[in-house]
Amino acid sequence: MLAHEPELLNQLKKCVRCGQCRSVCPVFAVLGKESAAPRGKVFLTEMLHKEKLPLSEEMAGQLTACLLCEACSQECPSGIPVHRYVSIARSHLAKKGYYKFKRQLFGKLWPRTRFLSLAGELLKAYQHLGIRSLARGLGLTRLLPGSLGQAEAVLTTVPRQRARQLLPTVTPAQGEKRGRVYYFLGCATDMLFPHIAQATVKALSQQGFEVVISPELNCCGMPQLGNGARDTAVSLAARVLEQIETAGAQWVVSDCASCGAALKEYPQLLAGTELAATARTWAERTREVTAFLAEQGLREITASSTLPLTVTIHDPCHLARGLKQKAALRLFLQQLPGVEVREMAQADRCCGGAGTFFATNYQLSQTILAEKVANIRQSGAQVVVTPCPGCILQISHGLRQQGLPVLVKHPVELLTSLSPRDYK
Numbered sequence: 503m504l505a506h507e508p509e510l511l512n513q514l515k516k517c518v519r520c521g522q523c524r525s526v527c528p529v530f531a532v533l534g535k536e537s538a539a540p541r542g543k544v545f546l547t548e549m550l551h552k553e554k555l556p557l558s559e560e561m562a563g564q565l566t567a568c569l570l571c572e573a574c575s576q577e578c579p580s581g582i583p584v585h586r587y588v589s590i591a592r593s594h595l596a597k598k599g600y601y602k603f604k605r606q607l608f609g610k611l612w613p614r615t616r617f618l619s620l621a622g623e624l625l626k627a628y629q630h631l632g633i634r635s636l637a638r639g640l641g642l643t644r645l646l647p648g649s650l651g652q653a654e655a656v657l658t659t660v661p662r663q664r665a666r667q668l669l670p671t672v673t674p675a676q677g678e679k680r681g682r683v684y685y686f687l688g689c690a691t692d693m694l695f696p697h698i699a700q701a702t703v704k705a706l707s708q709q710g711f712e713v714v715i716s717p718e719l720n721c722c723g724m725p726q727l728g729n730g731a732r733d734t735a736v737s738l739a740a741r742v743l744e745q746i747e748t749a750g751a752q753w754v755v756s757d758c759a760s761c762g763a764a765l766k767e768y769p770q771l772l773a774g775t776e777l778a779a780t781a782r783t784w785a786e787r788t789r790e791v792t793a794f795l796a797e798q799g800l801r802e803i804t805a806s807s808t809l810p811l812t813v814t815i816h817d818p819c820h821l822a823r824g825l826k827q828k829a830a831l832r833l834f835l836q837q838l839p840g841v842e843v844r845e846m847a848q849a850d851r852c853c854g855g856a857g858t859f860f861a862t863n864y865q866l867s868q869t870i871l872a873e874k875v876a877n878i879r880q881s882g883a884q885v886v887v888t889p890c891p892g893c894i895l896q897i898s899h900g901l902r903q904q905g906l907p908v909l910v911k912h913p914v915e916l917l918t919s920l921s922p923r924d925y926k
Contacts (some may be wrong), residue, residue, distance in 0.1 A: 571852040589728065596609075620721070669699060685791075705795065757889060803838070844882070854866070
């Protein structure tokens with residue numbers, strides 16, 4: 503299983519079973535059993551590689567109970583990338599016939615642009631034609647497989663137009679041009695949060711950057727990596743790099759920390775291929791949008807307009823540990839007049855959404871989310887800011903469930919709420 507990953511194979515030997523990873527694992531905190539602990543999953547991966555354990559549904563389930571939040575990988579004193587072992591193990595089991603539904607969905611259907619577009623149209627019809635209310639009223643959502651019937655409540659109202667229908671392929675820079683960026687527009691933002699995409703393009707343009715996007719929807723590959731379709735993730739990565747290479751841009755920016763982190767994974771994913779060098783080049787030039795703007799420096803903002811807001815930050819796992827750009831987000835917020843940041847406890851602890859985790863492990867994800875909502879409540883902030891569409895969905899759901907009147911926004915929306923006259 504790890505024959506083509508000699509570095510990971512050698513790192514397996516470094517695990518001394520100290521258990522330090524258990525102290526930061528949200529799943530272990532809830533389930534409390536060794537099989538749920540990161541070191542348990544490392545041991546399981548080792549046994550799988552050595553073929554000392556028979557494959558089973560129980561084993562597949564144990565590997566599913568992981569957020570891939572990378573907290574354990576960061577905490578491990580031996581530097582073991584636990585999340586990579588889990589991802590590879592899931593892919594191994596998928597090839598052996600497990601996770602059939604996920605492999606079909608993420609490996610075969612999701613990568614097809616037409617399928618995603620059709621899924622978005624069906625979801626719009628489901629919500630806007632009253633079918634959703636009818637299905638809930640009749641209890642039909644309980645017929646959905648697994649926990650999908652419950653997870654359906656997490657979804658926001660699907661807008662009538664996708665971001666790609668609202669945005670031009672190229673948006674010119676305003677004022678003196680500072681550069682050209684390729685805006686990687688991910689699936690969730692495109693279909694569920696087009697206003698965030700509009701804010702991202704507007705902010706970049708106002709700050710002097712020409713923005714180019716691909717007219718063709720293409721997934722970053724992160725859902726495939728997390729759900730056992732590793733081969734498909736490799737194909738998607740190659741397609742994304744081809745789009746980037748032809749854009750003539752100097753940087754890649756994304757409003758989704760997960761998409762950005764996926765691009766950072768491409769050098770490992772494409773190691774040993776003819777695209778390895780290209781992957782390394784663009785991984786180094788990839789930024790989450792607010793981190794990029796903080797790094798480049800915002801144009802001076804006058805005091806004629808302020809945002810009298812108290813905000814608290816939820817650091818997406820992929821921002822804090824994948825991209826390692828959480829400090830830049832705070833620098834960005836410090837430059838916005840009137841914004842007061844009140845740090846919540848455990849700001850970088852996973853909210854339980856974890857991409858598609860909430861859909862297949864709803865109850866577990868909601869238990870993890872409850873701690874996040876409690877920390878938000880304790881902060882006393884008016885707004886939660888987080889640069890991840892998935893986290894926005896999950897946290898908004900938790901706040902609705904608790905009846906808390908707290909808004910959840912992408913931080914770039916705070917910048918674009920300022921008037922153009924406020925820039926010098």
